[in-house]
Amino acid sequence: MRLSVLDQAPITRGNTGQGALEKAVELAQVTEELGYYRLWMAEHHGSDAFASSAPEIVTAYLAAKTEKIRLGTGGTMMMHYSPLKMAEVFKTLSALAPGRIDYGVGRAPGGDHNAIYALSQGATPELDHLYEKLDVALELIKDEVPDDPLYNKTIASPEGIQLPEAWLLGSSGNSAIQAGRMGLGYSFAQFFMLGAMRKEIFELYRSNFQPSEFMEKPEISVAYLVTVAETKEEAEFQAKPQDIARIHLAQGRMEPLMTPEEAQEYPLTEAEKVGIQQNREIHLVGTAKEVADKLRQDQEVYGFQEAMICSIAHSQEQRLNTYKLLAKELL
Template identity: 65%
Template sequence: MKLSVLDQAPITKGNTAPDALKKAEELAILADELGYTRMWMAEHHGTNTFASSAPEVTAAHLAAKTKNLRIGTGGVMMMHYSPLKLAEVFKTLSAFSPGRIDFGVGRAPGGDNHSIYALSEGRQPMTHNMYDKFELAMQLINDEVPEDNLYNKTIATPAQVVLPEAWLLGSTGNSAIQAGRMGVGYSFAEFFMGGMTTEILEAYRKNFEPTVFMEKPEIKVTYMVTTAETSEEAEYEALPQDIWRLLFTKGRIGQVLSPEEAANFQLTEMDRMTIQQNRSIHIVGSAKEVATKLREEQAHYGFDEAMICSIPHSQEKRLEVYRLLARELF
């Protein structure tokens, strides 16, 4: 099975944002050594929970620190950038690391209303033209002259670079058909809200039209995973993330607790029921149990690649997750 990494640069309790970014570098180096396919950085704004606010900048650093690992964004949030700037950024990345860059884009804001308006300098954000923006960016990356009058009088430099892979993110299935028609990879965020169906993925495949960015349909599914040598240890390490998601649903956005703090956290019976329900999008267990679950998911849905997001409190335990999965699945 092809495995990849999604990193949000989580700032777990007791750590700092610089810590989180340095740990992203450590994770990228390990993933490269283990034979993972790619590593993407997410984009989050206005939070002390994640340090990944500029994924394209982090991607440049990670690409310079690795040799074979594909590096990209999962995703850069198009709402905040012009197609020309997107094209220039990813062409520059690809010029430095040809054949190893992924242009992964999302249509969400990656932050709250305060962040959205600050990023747009107080202007009303444009949310109606995301697919058009993506198409324009890809044309500019491919050294084409768009028909759009705003973009057909300039060029995106550097020119004549190796094209990055282009991917569209989705978490509801609404973008599956569009991703197919645009001839890009489709990345489904199962870890976000769940809801993946065979119908969503088949709609993407049926509508796929080959392009210079992607010759055949490629589906990648992102899972939240906590694993360890034993299921008991995995449960212990998973509870902080379960509590974080529980509090997030209540509008309380904080940092991931330590396992010791989580074990002593006061949970109501309703809280425990909610955590159990959320386990449908958080795979927890021993390495063998998790590997079996991922194989079953791939057999059922027919996706090409599993991307793993894992947020144990300690970096040691987080790196162990990726080591254990590589041992079981490569």
């Protein structure tokens, strides 16, 4: 099983956005040394909880600060961008770091109503025809001329570069068939929705897969939210701020992550306590062996090739510890 990293550049309470991005660099360098296969930056807008609003820029910086780990976006929220611009960005990245760049795209907005309209400059956001938009972007990346008359009169520069890998993100299974038909990797966000991961989603992807210039055979990665420590008790202590943050997110609140000490004192309602226990299915908490055993079991059931680990701890030390302990167990 390959191990990879999903980084949202979390801004934890008492820290800054600049600090979160500096920690993203450290995370990339440490996980590269540990043997992680790839690192993707997420895309979030209008949030004081995450600093990763421009993942393609962070990707370029990380490429200059690392040597071998694959880098990319998990994902570029394509509703906000022209196919031409997406093609130009990822061809440029791939020219600068050939063989190391991933073009990961998603259909979600990555932000709330206000952020969506600000990104579209007040125009009606493009919520439909996103797969058609992706088709055009992929054609331009391949130096092909699209049929769409809006895009067939210009090139996406630079031309003749090594193609990035291309991945489509999903969290409910709706994009599995499209990812297969387009010959893309399929990255499933297991931590998004309780009970959403099912065998039939991946079977649909594999059965519909058609080889492409971007992917010769089906490739599936699954992204997990993980908190690991030397003991189960310590892992639970470190995980509680994220548990509370997920409860708040379900209530429409997104705010910087509190400290573990603050989380212990936080007054939870009985319903919130039940919600945290239910969320244990999508937030893996425990020792490295316990979490590694769960990942191996899931790989056996679902047949994915790669587990992408997202760790959101208040301290960088604890976040790095999660990746280090998992690497010792699985790599």
